[in-house]
Amino acid sequence: MEIVRPTLLLDKETCLRNIARMAEKAKAKNLDFCPHFKTHQSAIIGEWFREFGISAITVSSVQMAQYFARNGWTDITIALPVNILEIDQINQLASGINLNLLVENKESLVFLDKFIKFQAGIYIEIDTGYNRTGVAAHKTNLVDGLLEIVKNNKLLDFKGFLSHTGHTYQASSRHDIFNHHFDALLKMRSLKNRYKKDWPNLKLSLGDTPSASICDNFDGIDELRPGNFIFYDLMQYKLGTCKFEDIALRLVCPVIARHASRNEVIIYGGAIHTSKDSIINIDGKELYGQVIINQNGQKILLDERNYLHKLSQEHGIIKVTYKDFNSFKVxxxxxxxxxxxxxxxxxxxxxxxxxxxxxxxxxxx
Amino acid sequence: MEIVRPTLLLDKETCLRNIARMAEKAKAKNLDFCPHFKTHQSAIIGEWFREFGISAITVSSVQMAQYFARNGWTDITIALPVNILEIDQINQLASGINLNLLVENKESLVFLDKFIKFQAGIYIEIDTGYNRTGVAAHKTNLVDGLLEIVKNNKLLDFKGFLSHTGHTYQASSRHDIFNHHFDALLKMRSLKNRYKKDWPNLKLSLGDTPSASICDNFDGIDELRPGNFIFYDLMQYKLGTCKFEDIALRLVCPVIARHASRNEVIIYGGAIHTSKDSIINIDGKELYGQVIINQNGQKILLDERNYLHKLSQEHGIIKVTYKDFNSFKVxxxxxxxxxxxxxxxxxxxxxxxxxxxxxxxxxxx
Structure with missing residues (x-):
């Protein structure tokens, strides 16, 4: 297939290696592996996980749960605090598959208590420091209140505590990631200790890619649900949570212009093709991607002085060095x-x- | 239709008013109106323009040109420097409609000269200061070189000079926008004066929404091709190029959590729903959107102390004031x-x- 416009290349071998590595790690640590499918959002890629014995998955929306349910997945956790407006869709899903919902506030749970019509698993989301959503780990009075409701509804099955240690993505070092992870571990374990008498089967679920990739201590944790690890990216590479060769995606773009006076190469490939998420480059400026060129049939990764540094809707501007400028042709x-x-x-x-x-x-x- | 998940609401009346205003302005200034359809990317919305006598449109990719050609548009300018890898698709388009291509370097034009098979219009892109793509306005030797090629190919029709004064989007005041526009105007007119002897029908085409919205002097310009004006947005409002009531889009999102300790309300609606483009708020932080709530059936626009201030893939975090916190319910x-x-x-x-x-x-x- 000839590539003539922005195209997202996926290295399947790298993906399979990334999945295998995480699946083996989960197995070695005696963790259930419940990968987050929000990263790839694809039924075909989902199938690749089955070879590794995966049967339970995580998604980030009801729509995504519906899509993967249509594609044969029967054990799905929606890892976004439940959106009560989608109760009809939730009931429909729960009637056909093992559905786990995430709850972090009383209002939603009171609503579910009233309107859920089929068996559904309930995870209580715990905030272990990311400060996005979840009950703060020390607020056990809130947890008690939620469990009181779950206990009295036969359709709601308490599954355990789930947390996303998302502040590891903003870590400034691997050491930071270990710290955040260990802190989350302690908080989650203390909840398990507190509630295991009443709920002997409760599970602890953790899921960020940085700690899932580099941390070794998962004592007391039952389930791992990272997502990004299947592809990784520059952000993860810079965090030190993957090797460069673990990055499975490349956005292939045609060169459409060159401006020697500014040492800039313009590609057809902009903000509707790659995200506006950036990392800070060695020159202190925003970097939206590193650049690989093809020279005499050889792929060469250019150093960070050559980088995607601006995006408009369809244009991307690559800043290049004087030395490398002539490696680019329209x-x-x-x-x-x-x-x-x-x-x-x-x-x-x-x-x-x-x-x-x-x-x-x-x-x- | 009941809204239960992130949904993009479009106020058709506002759109029609925005189109009417721009169409009337173009008419009053004796300008051809060739709106950019990259903003709405929709065949149905495209139809709304026909009532205003629009028959020629601008798009930003070959794929978009194919889409609108399939939907009955027969006069299309692709306002991205020609991507020579799509020559087959370009030839197919040119065989069926009046297609205008944008050229800003010799390599592309040499390629077109060799491989174009059907009549195609050629605009030379002029850089009037945005520094993205285009021949710098003073480099008439480059323009001469390009025109030499066009002149000798019967399939290539020179249409004129096209510029996108995109630096108006980064203007710090309306005054700045007037300045950039006037500078572009002078540069474009001087090109017209220089080349009109040999090319008496050459057109000048300008297109950014900021100057199209607020500037009045278009002397010498022949065509206007703004896009964003159909919807406008907060960025335009802050630039002073539209009124608040001209903004035609609202992203409607469900509230899924509230965190009083941080004065934060969490919505289902994140970076896969709204763009990571931001403006700087009064508190110096990034603002991804302003917030309108529904109170007793009345829509109330909250001031900028309540704003969308963080996005992850599906979550949005709204920073709210203590006073307004209780206006939000899960x-x-x-x-x-x-x-x-x-x-x-x-x-x-x-x-x-x-x-x-x-x-x-x-x-x-």
Whole structure:
């Protein structure tokens, strides 16, 4: 298949290696592996996980749960605080599959208590420091209140405590990631200790890619649900949570202009193709992607003085060094290593694998 | 139609008013109006322009040109420097409609000269100061070189000079916008004067929404091709190029959590729903949207101390004042006024009008 416009290349071998590594780690640590499918959002890629014995998955919306349920998944956790407005869709899902919902406030649970019509698992979301959603780990009075409601409703099954240690993505070092993870571990374990008498089967679920990738201590944790690890990206590489060769995505873009006076190369590939998430480059400026060129059939990763530094809707501007400027010709294809795989995959809506296979996501389904 | 998840509401009346205003302005100034359809990307919305006598449109990619050609548009300018890798698709388009291409470098034009098979219009892109793409206005030797090629190819029709004064979007005042526009005007006119002897029919085309909205002097300009003006957004409002009531889009999102300790309200609605483009709020922090709530059936725009201030993939965090915190309940729908309409529309892929009509974009087609 000839590439003539911005195309998201996916290296299937790298993906499979990333999945295998995480699946083996989960197994070695005696953790259930419940991967987050919000990263790839694709039924075909979902199938790749089955070879590794995966049967339970995580998603981030009811729509995504519906999509994967249609594609044969029967054990799905929606890891976003329950949106009570979607109660009809939730009931429909719960009537057909094992559905787990996330709850972090009384209002939602009171609503579910009243309107749920089929058996559904309930995770209580715990905030272990990310400060986005979840009950703060020390607020056991709130947890008690939630469990009181769950206990008295036969359709609601308390599954355990779930947390997303998302502040590891903003860590300034691997050490920071270990710290955040260990802190989350202690908080989650103390909840387990407190509630295990009444709820002997309660599970603890953790899920951020940084700690899932590099931390080794998961004592007391029962389930791991990272998502980004299947593709990784520059953000993860800079955090030190993956090797460069673990990054499975490349946004391939045609060169459409060159401006020697500014040492800039312009590609067809902009903010509707790759995300506006950036990392700070060595020159203190925003970097939206690193650049790989093809030279005499060889792929060469250029150093960070050559980088995607501006995006408009369809244009991307690559800042290049004087030395490398002439490596770019109008009509060349260059590869952009994305900063944030999840958002780039969402924008592109499909992948092209190294074998030439076209893989749609939920957006093209 | 009941809204239960993030939904992009479009006020059709406001859109029609915005189109009418721009169409009338173009008419009054004796300008051809060739609106940019990259903002709405929708065949149905495209039809709304026909009532105003529009028959020629601008798009930003070959794919978008194919989509609108399939939907009955026969005069299309692709306002992105030509991507020579799409020559087959370009030839196919040129065989069926009046297609205008944008050229800003010799390599592309040499390629077109060799491989174009059907009549195509050629605009030379002029850089009037935005420094993205285009021949710098003073480099007439480059323009001469390009015109030499066009002149000798019967399939290539020189249409004129096209510029996008995109630096008006970064202006710090209306005065700045007037300055940039006037500077562009002088540069474009001097090109017209220089080349009109040899090319008496050459046109000058300008297109940014800020100057199209507030500037009055278009002497010598022949064509206006703004896009964003159909929806406008907070960025335009802050620039002073539209009134608040001209903003036609609202991202409606369910409230899923509230955190009084942080004065934060969490909505289902994140970076896959609205763009990561931000403006700087009064507190010096990034603002991703302003917030409208529904109180006793009345819509109330909250001031900028209540604003969308963080986005993850599906979560949005609204910072609220202590006073307004209790105006939000779990299960409420709030309206987010987007910072950058074009990117939000691209992410959402469809609209719901005030009349309950579902309008898909190219992404859902």
């Amino acid at each position: 009509g060349d294809l260059v590869e952009i290593v994305p900063v944030h795989s999840c958002l780039t995959a969402n924008l592109m809506g499909s992948y092209l694998t190294s074998d030439g296979e076209y893989i749609p996501t939920i957006r093209q389904a | 299960g409420d729908l709030v309206e987010i006024v987007p910072v950058h309409s074009c990117l939000t529309a691209n992410l959402m892929g469809s609209y719901l009008t005030s009349d309950g009509e579902y309008i898909p974009t190219i992404r859902q087609a």
